[in-house]
Amino acid sequence: MQIHLSQKQNSPHFKAVKVATAKNTAKNVTTQIDLYRLNPRHDSDFLKNLKDRIDFRKLFPKLNEFETARWQQIFNYTIDSAADSEYTAYLAISDNKPCGILSYLQNRDNNTFIDAICSIPTEVDKKVRKVGSTLILQAFKDASENNSKEIVLDAVNNGPFNIIEKYKNFGFKPHEVSIKYTTMRCNKNNREEQIKQLKKEIEYHPISSNENIDLNQFLR
Numbered sequence: 001m002q003i004h005l006s007q008k009q010n011s012p013h014f015k016a017v018k019v020a021t022a023k024n025t026a027k028n029v030t031t032q033i034d035l036y037r038l039n040p041r042h043d044s045d046f047l048k049n050l051k052d053r054i055d056f057r058k059l060f061p062k063l064n065e066f067e068t069a070r071w072q073q074i075f076n077y078t079i080d081s082a083a084d085s086e087y088t089a090y091l092a093i094s095d096n097k098p099c100g101i102l103s104y105l106q107n108r109d110n111n112t113f114i115d116a117i118c119s120i121p122t123e124v125d126k127k128v129r130k131v132g133s134t135l136i137l138q139a140f141k142d143a144s145e146n147n148s149k150e151i152v153l154d155a156v157n158n159g160p161f162n163i164i165e166k167y168k169n170f171g172f173k174p175h176e177v178s179i180k181y182t183t184m185r186c187n188k189n190n191r192e193e194q195i196k197q198l199k200k201e202i203e204y205h206p207i208s209s210n211e212n213i214d215l216n217q218f219l220r
Contacts, residue, residue, distance in 0.1 A: 016046075016091065016213045020138065023203040024130045031094060033134045036213060038082055038089040046215040050098060050120075051079040053219065059121040063160070070160040071118075078103060078116035087115060090138055092131050093218055097122040099143030100131035104139055111144040114153040130202060136170055137198040140191050151191060154181040170194055 020035040038047070056063075056071040063071070081103035082089035092100035102117040119131050143151050153172065155163045157180060164174060164182050171190035176183040186194070198204075 006139040016041035016215050017211065018207050018209055018213060019090070020207055021205045022134045022137070024134075024201060031129050033099065033128065033131055034093045035134070035138055036091045036215065038091055038215075039083045040087065043215060044083050047079050047083045049216065049219055051076060054120060056121070059124055063123060067160045070156075070158070074156070074159070075115070075118045075120065078118040081116040083118050088142065090135060091215065092120075092128070094122065094128040094131070096218055097158060097192055097217055099128035100135050102139060103141075106148070108137070109190065110147070110149050112139065112146065112148040112151045114151060116138055132166075133198055134172075134202055134204075137195065137202055137204060140195050140198070141204075143191060144195065148191075149188065151186040152183065156180060156182050157182060179199055198210065 016036045016038050018034060019037050022033045022035065024031050024033075040047075054075060056068045056075065060068050060071065078101050081087055082091075082101055084103070087103045087105050089101065089103040091098060093103075096100075098120050099122050100117070100119045103115045105113045105115055107113055118134055119127050119134065121127050140151065151168065151172075155167055157164070157177075164184070167184050168174075170186065171194040172184035172186045173190075174182050174184050
């Protein structure tokens with residue numbers, strides 16, 4: 001997918017910082033995922049550019065209309081959430097292409113609320129292996145460092161796949177159920193166990209850097 005930016009769009013005002021490199025291996029193939037923490041105010045132009053360029057109908061042509069529409073809705077919502085200054089957001093990059101994004105809020109009750117997470121196809125019918133697990137690991141690590149009491153999220157009931165079962169595999173348990181969402185919670189014990197399990201699958205290396213990165217380079 002060729003993406004071109006104008007000189008005006010390639011703004012020097014950026015604040016994203018690389019925080020980690022993660023690797024996973026399957027069938028002797030190693031996939032590297034780099035994680036960047038976004039600055040909503042300074043990276044808003046990048047997020048808008050990314051949102052304008054990702055079309056799930058073109059990237060997932062084998063899916064039906066409902067499935068592609070739900071993927072697009074989830075992606076668009078995640079971008080909007082990541083642009084909110086109250087939220088912490090991470091962008092996953094693999095092979096110099098955006099492949100996933102996550103946004104969460106550390107609320108006043110000292111709970112971590114995962115507002116949105118979405119994988120991003122890097123080519124037609126191609127997603128990066130374990131990008132969701134890598135982003136979840138980052139959120140869990142942050143929650144552990146913040147000593148969060150719980151991690152909470154609202155899983156959509158009519159997603160493009162069985163999202164509730166997916167999150168059960170990450171230690172979340174269903175609680176309140178509404179027409180559109182199922183609220184799921186992961187306590188401290190489950191969180192720490194999941195971090196151990198995820199680190200067996202993902203080779204995670206934190207990076208200490210204050211260098212601000214222009215994310216527009218990953219849209220070219």
